[in-house]
Amino acid sequence: MTLSTADVCALALLAHHLGRDLQRAARRAGGPRSLLTASDDVFCAALGVSGAGRARVAGVRRQVAQTDAEAVLKARGITAIGAGDGRASPLLAQAFDPPFGVFTTAPGRCAEAWDGRRPVIAIVGSRRAGVASTAFAASLAAGLVRRGAVIVSGLARGVDAAAHRGALDAAGTTIAVLGAGVDSSYPRANRALRKRIDAEGAVVSEYWPETLPAPWRFPARNRIVAGIAHAVVVVDAAATSGALITADFAVELGRPVLAVPHPPWEAGGAGAVNLIATGAAVCRGVDDVVDEVPHPGWTDLGGAVPPTELEGTAARVFDRIRTCPGRLDELVSHLSLEAREVSAALAELELAGLAVVDAQQRWLAQPTH
């Protein structure tokens, strides 16, 4: 199936104005092209609209037909990549229910990222993730980038944001798939990150640029995240987390799914543990992902970061938090040191990227890959 830019725009605009998804209607009408060229009666039948709604649908179709969508896109610096276009993701084409096309502000970087020469890894997880999970996601993304991978995620809070950030910090490429138009600045908390991705990575969406976020668009977005990735890594997910939807799509496509193990008493990791129980591979770090995803694009270059030489108090504090994370007060009493020595050592570790403090004010050693 090949769709022109004009077709992709027309379908996205229709979906935008009608406020609904056209995938099923397109299947009923015998394909997206047939849906676009169908009479109003056939169009409404495919959409399942009858009675008074038909006049509105016809009106929207007329309005869309009169819109010069491509000029709008051009003015906003957005490109539509239709299914079957040379720049489209070949992996996404194999996905179940592939989108008619995607909109992006960086078509060149997208095409280069998903042309198949580099492994594309999706890193997803909870929005409520603790700092241990986000730190792991960031360092995993950085480690995978150094091995030649492209990182895909959904620009949500928590794990998603950490994965993008980790990839960018390691000077890698990252693709953010939105559940709204590419113009949307949702979620607001990630505005600064969004700017970095615009400059160094790519933001893609199947929706018309003005589309607002809606709850049902996020699961649909997850099928694209899974669709363009060679494998999905679930860093943490509660039993009902949306990250599991991404994993399900990957399973249906027969692509590897990895999950980070969590202790059973951490409710926030139950979904990830369930994935492992049902056959997902265990992800302990970069090597597990490389082993699980056969791809010629993996490199050995720039593997691990050379460990920083630690001495004195900093070394003692680091050894302690590596095995037993703790709050400043706890570290002071366990190590029998002065508060000022421990806090200076923790600041030194934090500046060296070797320690982070979580929401419970516990200091944790940063995973290094």
Next chain:
Amino acid sequence: MAVMVCVITSPAIVGLDTATVQVEVDLRPGLPAFAVVGLPDAAVQEARERVRSGIANQGYRVPPVRIVANLAPADLRKAGPQYDLPIALAILAGAEQLSPSAVAGVGAAGELALDGTLRPVAGTLAMAEHAARHGWRALVVPVQNAAEAALVEGETTIIPVGSLREAAEVLAGERPVPIVAPAPWPPDVRNDVPDLCDVHGQPAARRALEIAAAGMHSLLMVGPPGGGKTMLARRIPGLLPPLTRDDAITLTRIHSVAGRLPPGQGLMSRRPFRAPHHSISAAGLVGGGRLPQPGEVTLAHLGVLFLDEVGAFQPQVLDALRQPMEHGVVDVVRAMASARFPARPLLVCAGNPCPCGHADDPGGRCVCPPGRAETYQARLSGPVADRIDIRIEVPRVDSAALIEGVPDEPSSAVAARVEAADARRIERGQQYPNARLQGTALRKAVSLDGNGRRVMESAMTRLGLTARGFDRVLRVARTIADLDSSRKVGESHLLEAVGLRAYRSLG
């Protein structure tokens, strides 16, 4: 009876300043009446009844004539009951029950009870200073205010009296002038200030308190309810360096004017601790009123202003703190009068990490949606962020630490280190605490070596330290070095200051 006008003076309080008010009483034949003119407020109007009863009950006679009391200048609003005594004395002099020469050049202030005894009034110290400055012969004050009035050195004789009769008899030379000794200096302090040895565990918070006290650095404590934030804040005044006598007199003047000097106490020898509730208005916090009254920020001058639940204060109320925190004074300008109050407290704020208060509870009891804690924190730090040097987390205390109850270091030990650090600051020739170091003075006080520069560079890149945050770290590091008796600000001082920085995401 002779028609005569008798004049006695009384100092009026305007903000922290004073003005001379002439109290004139005219007795002239006519139907018995009593009028008070000269922009009096309700309390001054009611003086008529107190004065009438007071004179009669002290065994004098209220002349059955038309009495007019005029308070000059007529355009200055007179407030409060302090004019009872001068009006009564002027009537006695006018009625020749007291020699008019006995009251010439004499000032008086005091509230009369119906039986003619005196009640204390606010602002006596400022009044005594006014009397001395203007060369008044004597100032009659209620005996309860004697101790503060006695602080003033000068030619003016302070006459502390308990009743109208006593005042008249002393002025007439029928009784000796009662002697009042000024409050002793240095005072015996710190014995009833809460002590740091009651705080068990919490070594990190103790250390932060010590640094805040040594450099007068404003402090934000974030933690769940029950972590002891208030308990810690109450112990800060006991850690601050002792007051100088001049500072103590300044504090006495402020608290006396506000009518908040504890009865019988001549001198505010202890640093104040003020903890206004979060429902306070902007005028309550920084001062206000038709006749300007000092606000909490002035009452906490040279002490601690503690804002608990700082996120619950109205943002515009916190915004009003901008001027005092930057300039150390508050200008209250009203239609009737304007006043300038000193306002240089150590600002200590406390807040919960999220609306429910449990974001950092390891038991995971937080019920706030994702991201809520960060937005709450942004709001919490927003208006006060510019004024906070040190931020610490105060976790819930382990029950073990509470039960074991090993007494920790007492306030006196910490205060000694704070005083030593303060002495090094003075040795450096620096007039003001490190918290007020800025610009070139800051650069001069903190010169970074190669290692120091490296620490600060990585703090800026890795932690996103802003220019403002950079200066804050330097100021705090200067104090840490002072506590360490170090002339130079070294790498370890900077690192510890980085750990105490005001901005830190919850992760």
